[in-house]
Amino acid sequence: MxxxxxxxxxxxxxxxxxxxxxxxxxxxxxxxxxxxxxxxxxxxxxxxxxxxxxxxxxxxxxxxxxxxxxxxxxxxxxxxxxxxxxxxxxxxxxxxxxxxxxxxxxxxxxxxFSESGMDGAKRIFWSLLHPNFDILGESLKAAVETVFMAFMATALAIPFSFILSFFAAKNLTRSSLFFKIIYTSARFVLNGTRSIEPLVWAIIFSVWVGIGPFAGMLALCLHSVASLSKLYSEQIENINEGPLDAIRSTGAHPVQVIWFGVVPQIILPFLSFTIYRWDINVRMATVIGLVGGGGIGTMLMQYQGTARWNEVGLLIIIIALIVWAMDTMSSKIREKIK
Amino acid sequence: MMLKINNLKKIYPNGHQALDNINIEVQKGEFLVIIGLSGSGKSTLLKCINKLHPITKGQVVFNGQEISSLKGEEMRNAQSKMGMIFQHFNLIDRKSALTNVLTGALHKTSIIKSVFELFSAEQKEKAFEMLDIVGLKEKAFERVDNLSGGQKQRVAIARALMQSPSLLLADEPVASLDPATSHSVMDYLKKVNEELGVTIICNLHFLSLVREYAGRVIALKDGQLIFEGKPEQIDEDWFRKIYGEKAKEVFIK
Structure with missing residues (x-):
């Protein structure tokens, strides 16, 4: 059979x-x-x-x-x-x-390798190498907008993910059926939210609250909550359960058990993930700008739409610098707090 | 009578029967040692006594109160009167020895205050006293991950004493320590037992330590109680019965 x-x-x-x-x-x-x-x-x-x-x-x-x-x-x-x-x-x-x-x-x-195509590419690369510095002030303002958009998205995501992650951690939610249901639904919602790209969320929010940095921030924030909660809860699932037993055995309240048994073990990895997330959000904020999320991405889209390649060149240089700076900073900090 | 265990049975959710029909009485001020092979149910027994594990059947009567059916605040109240120390110390690594000892007072501290680590002056004073008892007063502000194994176990003892317990459960307290340190930790337990009058139930591996420190011994094998008596009564025959035919005694000096 x-x-x-x-x-x-x-x-x-x-x-x-x-x-x-x-x-x-x-x-x-x-x-x-x-x-x-x-x-x-x-x-x-x-x-x-x-x-x-x-x-x-x-x-x-x-x-x-x-x-x-x-x-x-x-x-x-x-x-x-x-x-x-x-x-x-x-x-x-x-x-x-x-x-x-x-x-x-x-x-x-x-x-x-076509003749006309190569010519076009040459023209673009040539003007990218000759950026137009006249729009420096305006593009720096847009860059600042992007960095702070990413910062707000990360900062607002922290409290939500922090609380959600405890409900999405298997080792803390197996005590009763009630918590198991909460665990399953939390995981379901988080996975669903995460599987929709921030780009799509940005389109949704730009219709909701209008094109601009706020829409981009909301999109990034939502996606950050979903992925930070996942990372956080995985960290919680990997903790040493010994201290939990010890604190529980003193007759402490469950909240105290989590605060003294779990939190000290996860606080540094959490910090490290969060900084990394901010780094990712700055990159994503640029892409999200392309669909109307504001900041330097929106500016990039406007200039490339009108084929003003010298301006695009300057924007690309600024984006590269920001990404490089964020990347270096976040890896330095994460190394320090390991 | 400090503790009375009636017909205790423990079956884990995976179906493994860890304890079966255990009956024990413990008098106030006793130093009771539990011996047996790994997996014989020693740890489970201690964790059933202070309700870290729920029990399947039977009764645990602690200070005249049946505690196995308690829940919530009443259960935590009972737990707070029993201290526990563990083989792997189970301290909070990133915190100071003093803070670790203060976690023994969590039951008497409100949630809000404890979240901000606002312990009262009396509690702090008491924590210092407890560290003094285990000889670690000068290490109070040291992070516990900088301490040696023996010192960590002594901090754990101080944490348990912070609860002002009438009963101290020790789950293989010296199994991950070297012989010299083992003796020092056992001496502190003895001191707690004799000078502070705290009843102690302790799981041990080494018979030489059992003979030196135990007032009374019980032995578990496959979740059943097979021996109860004085340490001197464990002769060659009993040793083989408890640890198996091929076992050989190892001495720790």
């Missing part, structure tokens, strides 16, 4: 692989490269046709021993990979995947 289920699983996986191979061969290689169809259209009937073809192919191959790809990989023998029959099929599919990749990413060496 179990053996049959396994075989079915292998077969279904092979059908998937063969369908993929047939679809790519037909659409990308035949229609795109051989027939040179200009606008590829994708129909669902075609896909069903490919699926049937894939199923037939994998059925035929499964009749020959050792030609099922998935079964081959899960089967343990000492034969070197290159000498196993199914491996040729695997290589074939790998090559198809590369061809697909080239097609979909519109990879083109011709574009890369």
């Amino acid at each position: 179990k053996e049959n289920g396994k075989r079915l699983k292998h077969f279904l996986f092979d059908v998937l692989l063969w369908t993929y191979a047939v679809t790519s061969l037909y659409k990308i290689i035949y229609q795109n490269y051989i027939l040179q169809v200009r606008y590829l259209e994708y129909h669902s009937q075609e896909f069903i046709f490919c699926l049937i073809a894939g199923a037939i192919l994998s059925f035929l191959f499964s009749l020959i021993p050792q030609f099922s790809i998935f079964q081959g990989f899960s089967h343990k023998t000492n034969t070197p990979y290159l000498k196993r029959p199914y491996f040729i099929l695997f290589l074939f599919i790998l090559i198809i995947t590369f061809i697909n990749g080239i097609h979909f990413s519109q990879f083109s060496l011709r574009e890369f």
